[in-house]
Amino acid sequence: MASEDEEFTMLFQDFYPSLCRFLECLLGGRAPLAQDLAQESFLQLHRTAWGNLPAGEARFWLYRVARNMAINEFRKSNTRYRLFDRVVETMRPRSRNPEQEYEAQERQSLVLKMLQTLPEDQRAALLLREQEQLTYREIGQVLNVSESKVKVDIFRARASLRERWGKQEQKFRVQPSGCSSSRQAKA
C-alpha cells in the first residue's frame, strides 16, 4: 500500500502541474477551476482506476477524464468562476518586475484568447501535442478519435491560429519573435 502511494505521489508530482496547465488552456484561463478538475481527476484515478491500469496508461486516462470534466464544465454556467478567478489572479504573488509581469500576462492572455477561438476538439488536440508532446496515436487514445482526425484537427488549428495571430498581436501590442517579424521582413 505504501509503495502504491509512493508511485501515485510520483505520478502526481510529475503530471499534476501539466494537467492543470492543459485544463487552464482548455477552459480559457480559469485557473482555480482547472486545479479543482485536475485534483478531481487524480482523486478518481486514486479511488477507482489506480492499480488496474496498465503501466503508462495512467497519464492518458488522466487527460481523458480531465477533458471530459472540462467539457461538462463548458455546459455549465460560464460565469460562476469568473469573479473568483479574477480575485485569485489579483492576489497571486508576483515574482518578476512589473514590466515583465505585464508582458507575460499579456502574452498568456493572448494565447488563451487565441485558443478559445478554436473548436474544443481542435484545441484539446493541439494542446496535447504542443504542451504534452503526445504523439498523434496517443492523442487519439486520449480523445477517443482516430489518428487521421488528430492530424487534420491539429493542422486546422494551427492554420486557423496562424491566420489570426497577426491581427491579434497587433491588437494586444505584443511582439512575439516569430511569425510577425519574419512576415514583416518578408514584406
Place this chain on the structure above:
Amino acid sequence: MSCNYTEKVSSLIDGELSAAEARDIERHLLNCAECEQQRADFLNLRRQIASFETSLQPTVQNRALRKILSVDRRAPAHGFQWGFNTQALAFTTLLIVGAIIGLVLYQTSSTGDPEKQQVAIQSPSPAPESSIKKPSTTESPESSKDQPAPSKNNKETTTPKRSAPARRPPAREPKPGEQFAAIPEPVRSADSETMTAMHFEKAERLLLAFKNVRLNEPGAATNVGYERKRAKELVYQNMMLRREADAAGDVQIASLLENLEPILLDIANLPARPDQDSVRVIRERVERKNIVALLRVNHMALARALD
C-alpha cells in the same frame, strides 16, 4: 495556402512523417518560401503555447495531494457523493411536495358527502322539485305512476329500467344554495343510451308497420290492434327516456322523443275500429315530421357509439 504540402508541414514539425516523406518535405521547403514561412509560424505558435505558465502554487499542489491520499479508496469521491445526494434529496423533496399538492387538490375537487351523492344518484327525475326530495319519495311515485304494471308480455322493456338507475354515473354534488338540476349532468350512462337505441329501433318498426297498414281493404281496422298494443308499451318507455335525456342535457334525443311521444299516444289511443281518416292523419304527421328517418339515423348513431 496554395501549396499542396501545407498539411505535410504540420506533420513534419510533429515528427509524424516517415523518413522518406520527411526528406521530400525538407527538400521542398528549400524551394518553397510559402511552406518555409508556414513552418516558421507553426514553430512560433508552438513556442507560445508551450511557454504558457500555469498559476499553480506549490502549496496548492501539496494540499491537493494530501487531500487525495487521505480519501479512502473504497469510499466514493467526495464531490460526486455530495452532488448525487443533493440531486437525490432535491428529487425526493420534489416528489413529496408534488404528492402533497396532488392530494390536497384531489380532496378539494372530489365530492365529499356520500349521503348527498347517493341522493343524486338515485334521483331519476331531473326536475328541481323532484331532485330535492329524498330517494324514497322520488323513486316510488314516479315508478308507480309512469310505469305500467309489470306483465309477462313486456319483460324486455321493464328489465333494463330496473338496472339503469343503479349503474348511472355519480352526479355532481350541488353546492349550498344551488338547485341540483340547475346544471344537468352532461354524461348519460351506457345503459340509458342502449335503451334509447333499442327504443328508437322498436318505434321505427312500429311506425313502419303502421305505415304499411292497408286502408283500402274492408277489414283494415282490425289490423291496427298490434300497433296499438306496441304503441302503449312504447309510450311509457318514451316518457322515461325523454326525462332522462332532458336530465342529461341531450337536446337532440330529447326533442326526437318529444316529437315521437304524441304520435305514439295517438296510435295507442286509436279506437278499436278506427276509420281510415284517423289512420291517414297520423301517417301524414309521421311523414311530415320525418320521424322514421330520424329514428333510424339516431338509432344507428347510438349503436355505433356504443360499439
